[in-house]
Amino acid sequence: xxxxxxxxxxxxxxxxxxxxxxxxxxxxxxxxxxxxxxxxxxxxxxxxxxxxxxxxxxxxxxxxxxxxxxxxxxxxxxxxxxxxxxxxxxxxxxxxxxxxxxxxxxxxxxxxxxxxxxxxxxxxxxxxxxxxxxxxxxxxxxxxxxxxxxxxxxxxxxxxxx
Numbered sequence: 001x002x003x004x005x006x007x008x009x010x011x012x013x014x015x016x017x018x019x020x021x022x023x024x025x026x027x028x029x030x031x032x033x034x035x036x037x038x039x040x041x042x043x044x045x046x047x048x049x050x051x052x053x054x055x056x057x058x059x060x061x062x063x064x065x066x067x068x069x070x071x072x073x074x075x076x077x078x079x080x081x082x083x084x085x086x087x088x089x090x091x092x093x094x095x096x097x098x099x100x101x102x103x104x105x106x107x108x109x110x111x112x113x114x115x116x117x118x119x120x121x122x123x124x125x126x127x128x129x130x131x132x133x134x135x136x137x138x139x140x141x142x143x144x145x146x147x148x149x150x151x152x153x154x155x156x157x158x159x160x161x162x
Contacts, residue, residue, distance in 0.1 A: 003043040003127055004073040005030055008064060008088075009051040010081025012116050014108040025050045029109035030079055033117055041124065044073065053081025053088075053104075061091040069095045075127045076100045079120070082150055082157075085136060089145030092134045100134045101126045102145075106155050115139075 007013065007028035015026035028047050048067060049060060068076050074097060080088055082104045089102050103123035109116035115138075123137040136143040139156045147160045 001075060001128065002073050003041055003124065004046060004071045004076045005043055006046045006048050006064065006067060006076060006078045008049040008078060008080045010053050010079065010104045011107065012079050012105040012109050013050065015110055023108065025052055028079070029116065030120060033109060033120055037117065037121065053084040056084050056088065061088050064088060065092050065095065068092055068098065068100055074098050077123050077127050078102045080104050082106060082138070086145050086148055086150065089134050089136055097132055099127055099130050099132050101130070101137050103137050
């Protein structure tokens with residue numbers, strides 16, 4: 001089994017610029033994390049976008065969906081910013097025959113304390129075990145994007161009406 005990893009930016013790939021005193025989306029960090037964790041799963045990395053998810057447009061979501069649908073792999077992991085991850089996951093719901101898992105992090109992967117490594121590992125496991133469909137794997141839980149939201153105040157994902 002080969003896994004396609006599509007990166008779109010988001011906090012997981014943010015880096016800190018001292019001169020600007022702000023975070024900006026940098027290069028994808030997932031290959032570095034997988035290498036450091038000695039992950040041997042065969043995968044193809046496809047950097048697609050480098051955007052904060054708040055800057056994502058419907059055209060961006062359409063591009064992500066096109067790329068996922070055209071992928072020769074039927075197992076796809078998408079790294080994405082958490083603020084609009086649910087909206088992008090919903091835009092992928094019509095793709096048949098593929099297991100698509102979106103993940104991201106609340107803290108940049110380059111920070112010493114980050115949920116990125118755990119979330120990526122969890123999402124990779126999910127892509128291998130779940131049937132075809134679209135899922136969000138974050139905070140140690142799996143979510144159906146049709147019934148999920150980000151609780152900004154608690155900095156976590158939840159099931160609607162939870």
